[in-house]
Amino acid sequence: MPEPQLTPEVFDRAVVAIALTAGPEHRMVYYNDAFRDLFGDRPLGAPAREAFTEPGTERLLATLDAVLTDGTARQVTAHRTLGCPTGGTAHRHFVYSCSPAATRYGPGILAAAIDTTAELHSALEAERQSAERLEALQRYEALMAAAAQMVWVVRPDGTARELVPGWEELTGQPFAEAAGLGWLDVVHPREREATAARWAAATRDLPSVFDHTFRVRSAAGGYRHVRSRAVPVLHEERGHEWIGTTRDIEDQWHARLRERLLARAGAVTEAERAEDAFTALASTLVPDLTDVCAVYLLPGPDAADDEVVATRIASVARPGLPPVPPLDRQTFTLGEHARKAVTDRVPTLLRFPDGAIPAGAVPEISARWLHDTRATSLTLLPIVVDGAVVALAATAGCEGAPAPGPADIDLQHEVLQRAQAPLRQALALQRARHAAVVLQRALLTTPPALGGAAVAARYQPGSRNAEVGGDWYDAFTLPDGSLAMTIGDVAGHDLAAATTMGQLRAMLRSIAYTRGQAHTPADTLRELDTAAEGLGVGSFATAVHARLVRHGADGGWEMEWANAGHPPPVLLPVDGPPRLLSAEDADVPLCVDPRRPRVTHRHPVGPGETLLFYTDGLVEVPGEHLGDGIARLCEAAAAARRRPLADLCEHLVTGVADVRDDIAVIAFRPDPPGRVAVGRAAPGAGSGGRP
The missing domain is CATH 3.60.40.10 (PPM-type phosphatase domain)
Structure with a gap:
């Protein structure tokens, strides 16, 4: 009984691309509309080698030969690619199968192809986007690591977590304790209220960016400046959350402050009165580095006598503190700590309970003022001009302020030494004063x-x-x-x-x-x-x-x-x-x-x-x-x-x-x-x- 022959016309309306070849040269004897859409027009009656001339068709010809030789169907599931014959998308992708078939033209092969272009493009796009996101994440993580920033997120329910850690290392406070408003516990006492108000206003008014600089207590002691920047992320159903960074900027802040204060100190000019020159110099320290600064003039170079009597010549206090005592030429005999600062020519830091000023550090009238303002520290800084100690400056932190750190003390001392010209004039005035008093008493x-x-x-x-x-x-x-x-x-x-x-x-x-x-x-x-x-x-x-x-x-x-x-x-x-x-x-x-x-x-x-x-x-x-x-x-x-x-x-x-x-x-x-x-x-x- 003769073998049934395939009637290819049944595939005219099929959505799958169908082609039929016959004979050992695999002449194209049929293809449907779906085939034409995928591969374009191909010459009927031509061998497959002439009908398919695109690069890479050797794989197709080899498959056709193999199927015709052994009568075994074969599938090619790896995506194949060919140029688009009609424009539009640059390339088309497909998979295909080849099966032996008996045709009216003799033994042949039925080839079926499925267009996978859209599927492959979607997969490739997803892969590309995934790779881009991964690359962006890697860049962001590298940037965060290079900038030494802490990255955190505050969720709509108020809970927080660190994305890039560092808070505990900086402050000594576990991040879990910083959640909510616990982080305010390590903010500098004088800046705590203002910082809390800024954050409350941000969470209420939702600005485009929250940006605030403040000081936090360091795990190593003292306080360091940090800058926090955050943006709100709005969710229609869940409210809003904040994602932000906190960065230690102490070194940059201190460098900018140093440049500004040294410029101000260098701008102090020679004044008609020595009091004016020293007051201008003391003003460069207040309020950026200290709450109050007083300057005491010494009687002579390095004050070598057993008892040294100094005279208060200038006083400056930050706004918000009581007025400093008037300059009525208060004198005092330098006590142990003040004398040591003058003799050793190095700053001396005194820490004490609120208002308990050590005896002899400053005049009694100044000590009473410091007691009333709850001073907790006093820094004695010798002022040296032309190799001689001509004055002693005293700076203090009031109202429970923490004592200054070593960097702040060094900067205070450096600023006081900057205005050499007016201080040299003050020394000349001091010497002239001594001669004048002697003359006046004689006359x-x-x-x-x-x-x-x-x-x-x-x-x-x-x-x-x-x-x-x-x-x-x-x-x-x-x-x-x-x-x-x-x-x-x-x-x-x-x-x-x-x-x-x-x-x-x-x-x-x-x-x-x-x-x-x-x-x-x-x-x-x-x-x-x-x-x-x-x-x-x-x-x-x-x-x-x-x-x-x-x-x-x-x-x-x-x-x-x-x-x-x-x-x-x-x-x-x-x-x-x-x-x-x-x-x-x-x-x-x-x-x-x-x-x-x-x-x-x-x-x-x-x-x-x-x-x-x-x-x-x-x-x-x-x-x-x-x-x-x-x-x-x-x-x-x-x-x-x-x-x-x-x-x-x-x-x-x-x-x-x-x-x-x-x-x-x-x-x-x-x-x-x-x-x-x-x-x-x-x-x-x-x-x-x-x-």
Whole structure:
């Protein structure tokens, strides 16, 4: 019985590509539409070798030969690829099978092919995306590892986990304890509240990026700056979560701070007053490195004496702390710790319970302030200029602040050493001050002791430059038993002014002492003016010169005086308002025109009344009318009129808040009625006359 022959037309509508070959040359005798879509048109009747000429068809021809030879069907499941015949996708992929078949053309092969292009492309795309994701992940992990960042995620329920660990290594706090808001426990106490508020605002308002820099307690001790950056990831159903990084930036932060502070310290310029230069220098440390900085000037290079007395010259505190004590030239003897810092020339850190300041570290008034602000540490830093320790700076952390770390202390010391030029000037001013004080003490003698009256004086050098100028006072007994009393002011605030003052004072003393009773105060000032011009001593100066003579049996005195352009004397009665002893037409100052006439004025000074001579430093305030200052002096003097004379002078001088100019005061007071005056010294004549 003949073998059934295959009728290929049954495959015309099949979705699988079908082709039929016949004979040993595998001539193409049939293919359907699906075959044409997959492979394109092929010549019917042509051998397979001519019908399929694409590279790689040798595998197909070998399969056809094998099937025809042994009659065994074969499948090729590995994807085969050929160029697309109709454009579109660059390549088509397929698998196929070959089976023996009997055809009307004789023995042949039925070939069936399945298009796997879409399937293979999907698999390849998935593989490509998977590879890209893997590569991106590898790059991200490498980047995170290289940047030494901690990576974390906070889930919508508030729980957190680390993706790239490091929190415990940095802070010593296990990350499990940092979940929620536990991480705030290691944030610097002064920054904890602000940091918590920033995070709460971020979780509430969902900004595009949370970015905040703060300090955390280090596992190794001290605090380090970190920067946290995070972004919210929104989920419609589950709420939002945060993914972020935290990075230790202490080294970068410290480097930027160092550059900024050193630039600020280098910008400190030479100031008119040493206080201004040291205040500007202290301000470079506050508040970036410390809460408060005070500078204490030492008496000489390296302070080699057994007892070293330093003077507070500058104080600066951060906003939010109480005002620092005013600069009233507080002095203190350096204690053990302060002396060690000066001797060893290295910073000394003192830690102590809140407010328990070690004795001798700072003046008592500063120690009380530090106690009230709950200081917990004090750093003593020697300031060296030209190889000598000229000052000691003290910085402190207040309100329970942690002590500074070694890097912060080193930076404080480096900044203080940066402003060498103004500090060198301060050292020169210190030396000039010492010479000026010696000169001033030599020129300003103690007022004489009188029977029946008291004389007291007080001199306060100005706080600028060399702290010496042309202000002077004088009082001495004349041969006839009367009292000569003078107040004067030479223009200038330097050693030249002080030298001129000394010359004028000596000449006036000589003229007043030798001319006799008939010589009036106006005559004395006129002769002084002439001699100053002739000897080339001339320098603009003002003065009041008076002679006081006992008058009557009631203990009163008669005063005659001349005023060369000086603020008027004040007469303070036992009761009632003070009086200014002024004239309508005041005489011109000294060294202006010796030929101008001068006038002598007269006025009684009754028992118990007080006569005040003073220089303008006591009453003059820049930008204010001089009359306002004189009125203020009269009010203060009236309120203190019952005090002993020396105490009154001290009270008036110390009542000046900012002693920018020299101040000289000399006062005279006849004894009140009923007091025995013969043979006793004037009250306060010794202590009240000290410069």
